[in-house]
Amino acid sequence: MPLLTARQRMGAAALILAASAVLSRLMGLVRDKVISWQFGAGGEADLYFAAFVVPDIINYLLAGGFMSITIIPLLAARFREDEADAWRFFSCVFFWMLVSSLALTVAGMIWAEQLARLTAPGFSPQAITRLAFFMRIILPAQVFFLAGACFTALLLLRRQFSVPALTPLIYNGAIIAMGLLLPLTPGAGALFGKGGHLGPDHLGMTGYCVGVTLGAGLGAFLLPLRAAAAGGLRLSFVWRHPLLFRFLLIALPLMLGQTVVMLDEQFLRVFGSLVGDGAVSLLNYGRRIAQVPVGLVGQAAAVASYPFLVRLLADGENERFAATLRTALAASVGLIIPCALLMMAAAWPILGIIFQGGRFGPEETLAALPLTRLMLAPAPFWIVYMVLVRAYYAHGDTLTPALTGTAVTLACIPLYYFLAVPQGAWAVAALSGLGVSAYVAWLIGIWARRHGTAAFAGLAPLAGRCLACSVPAAGIAWLVADATLARLPLPPFFAACAALAASGAAFALVGVPLARMVAPELIEMAARPLRERLARKKARDATGADACQNGKDA
Structure with missing residues (x-):
């Protein structure tokens, strides 16, 4: 007889995720404290926060935040019936998500200035140029978020909550670290000190933008990938599966319904x-x-x-x-x-x-x-x-x-x-x-x-x-x-x-x-x-x- 009831197991899962949420919120507040101390309200801070509009919408369009919701029911049923076919279905969803996120990210980077004007209509032309620069740095993070969401859904299905709980901590930690350390890095000004009116050697909030993509790569993609691989991940190049259409029917309202x-x-x-x-x-x-x-x-x-x-x-x-x-x-x-x-x-x-x-x-x-x-x-x-x-x-x-x-x-x-x-x-x-x-x-x-x-x-x-x-x-x-x-x-x-x-x-x-x-x-x-x-x-x-x-x- 199991020692824990269903309610207790749900409570244990909630406890792990609650602890992660507490630490993540605290780190998020520390991050915002550092930003507000350095940049206050307005100027660079406005641009940094506005730079997330297009990347977040890409995430919404591919239902990345709902990946566990859309795939878990289908994957759970398939694993009960045919484990080998369940892995083929998982691989199919993963590769389509990877390709779609790459395509939207590249398009966003190409048309960053036009998108910046659309999403921040009240900003000046100089600010729009700087905003587009920030967007191009942040946009690749969505590839890591969206592809990594597939591995996170797999871990949640296995009721492995520890790694998903670590993801936001690594993400926020990378933003804080890069925001503080990049300006101290030799050569960073020559590499990143562009994209606006601050001058070639003034990084402004560029380090925080770099931290977003780095944190997404480490916390939202590599860590869940490693945990999924340790548990027996089986990926294969599969582009078609009978369940893909059903998955899209479930996900499509989340993609189109903003x-x-x-x-x-x-x-x-x-x-x-x-x-x-x-x-x-x-x-x-x-x-x-x-x-x-x-x-x-x-x-x-x-x-x-x-x-x-x-x-x-x-x-x-x-x-x-x-x-x-x-x-x-x-x-x-x-x-x-x-x-x-x-x-x-x-x-x-x-x-x-x-x-x-x-x-x-x-x-x-x-x-x-x-x-x-x-x-x-x-x-x-x-x-x-x-x-x-x-x-x-x-x-x-x-x-x-x-x-x-x-x-x-x-x-x-x-x-x-x-x-x-x-x-x-x-x-x-x-x-x-x-x-x-x-x-x-x-x-x-x-x-x-x-x-x-x-x-x-x-x-x-x-x-x-x-x-x-x-x-x-x-x-x-x-x-x-x-x-x-x-x-x-x-x-x-x-x-x-x-x-x-x-x-x-x-x-x-x-x-x-x-x-x-x-x-x-x-x-x-x-x-x-x-x-x-x-x-x-x-x-x-x-x-x-x-x-x-x-x-x-x-």
Whole structure:
């Protein structure tokens, strides 16, 4: 009899991915801290963040971020039936992905300046030239991301979560390392110090762009390739397979359906370029903070639960499928609401700690403050999306999320241009949250009509109880944070640290007693992972003790 239940195995997977998400988010914040310190908001920073628009869209067009979702169900079924044919199918998908990504990357590099004008219409001609230079450095990373996604999907199918968990750490580490070290490298100025108005020996943010491609090559491609090879990877030159058409039918909606969630970051960059200098950077910094709780809570739960949801459907266990989905949604929503509200309350000290310093002064901190709070508000909808969309994909339904998301995207574009841009960066941030929230609400409604409401049973009352205990705690924490920053005679960084600690303590002092009275399940959710970990340790110790005793008896 296995020592771990399905829930515990899913919990262990979620724990690995959650640890990776925590470290990755921390490294991402360190990366952005270094960038903000060196370059502030505007100028080179705007160009760097805008340089990701075209590469990211290429990734979306080839459904690279959804590779595990599209290929895992087909590959899992094929491995159960015919292992040799499963490897042929995998090889076919891999080589088509490699060729397609190479073709789009080369095209993007050739027409980089034209694409730069299209994706950053508010930039000057000199800035467009520099932006095209950055794009040409970053674009090859997509070949590594897209080809490596095939190997990562294979590892997830094998429930090998450690290597996929390392990928973002290597990626962010390479960006930071190259950003800091390339300017110190002899000859780097002659090789890379081109592409704009900074002069032949001024690298600017070129090192960070080089780090993007290097990190993608090492972390997203070579590491998963090596792990897959160690587990018995069998690649062959196969260009045709009967399952390829079915794979394309599943992936095509993800390729063509550019949902508002996928394009949210790109909208902030494109329409931010029309708002004015520094808007792209400030919106990016605010979004980075807002996505921290989403990444920590939602990504781990969504990625870890997906293979189990697929297996439950394949085994015909619909009730357990609904129960697993309900558990993932409840845990995610129950954790994200207090986390997001606390971060909204402490946004000022958080921004002060992470970004303020160097060329990012107090004025930039105050300018990013409302943007950060606006983008934290829809965090529960982001969490629901990350879990629910994988339930759609587990059913083999990629069309519904793609069509509904594309419809919301098309509705948002004129709203961004005609309503948000004239009002400024805050309106762009607000519309971002409203678009995502409307999309997720639509997906919930469709799911309820098709599959019933069992997956959402108790979710709305839980959210209400979370708000009931978290809103008062966040209000007190907000007052404490502002008062500490205003009155404590310390240097800005240490004042921000003190304000963050004080606001966190105030939130806990008010929120925990309220949670015990109003929403005791929140305490249970927070304590359950620790209890399960202790139970697993106890089981392993007991098994080891039994083995030792049996050895003595023998």
